Amino acid sequence: MEDSEFSMNQVELQHFKQLIMAKKVQVSQDMEEFQRVSRSEEAQESSEDRSAYSLHMADRGTDAMEREKNMLFAQREGDYLDYLEEALQRIEAGTYGVCRTCKGAIGRARLEAVPTATQCIDCKKKEGDSSQP
Numbered sequence: 001m002e003d004s005e006f007s008m009n010q011v012e013l014q015h016f017k018q019l020i021m022a023k024k025v026q027v028s029q030d031m032e033e034f035q036r037v038s039r040s041e042e043a044q045e046s047s048e049d050r051s052a053y054s055l056h057m058a059d060r061g062t063d064a065m066e067r068e069k070n071m072l073f074a075q076r077e078g079d080y081l082d083y084l085e086e087a088l089q090r091i092e093a094g095t096y097g098v099c100r101t102c103k104g105a106i107g108r109a110r111l112e113a114v115p116t117a118t119q120c121i122d123c124k125k126k127e128g129d130s131s132q133p
């Protein structure tokens, strides 16, 4: 077991697979809920009296901002789903838990907190890249 620090055993991989699958379900549900809510908001809006609506022109800016925020939220959740999907692929490929920069172990504690992590905490800090987990 000399390489145990770098490669995870099957039990650990299964553990993280379960963790990631559970998160995928959670994010999918969040997105469905989000889509359901934004659809019902649109329906409500279009049923409003047009003349009454035009009186509230001042509010339209905030509506647009709200919508943009929602779009960003949906985008972020979508990105996260991609990361989760990639993490599952790494589990299948046997490269899960290996830092993509230094090829060292990401570490179980970090993966537990961030199952989509592709870098160990040291490389992450050095690169200072916040776009990827």
Ligand SMILES: [Zn+2]
Binding pocket: 099, 100, 101, 102, 103, 104, 119, 120, 121, 122, 123, 124
């Ligand atoms: Zn590293």
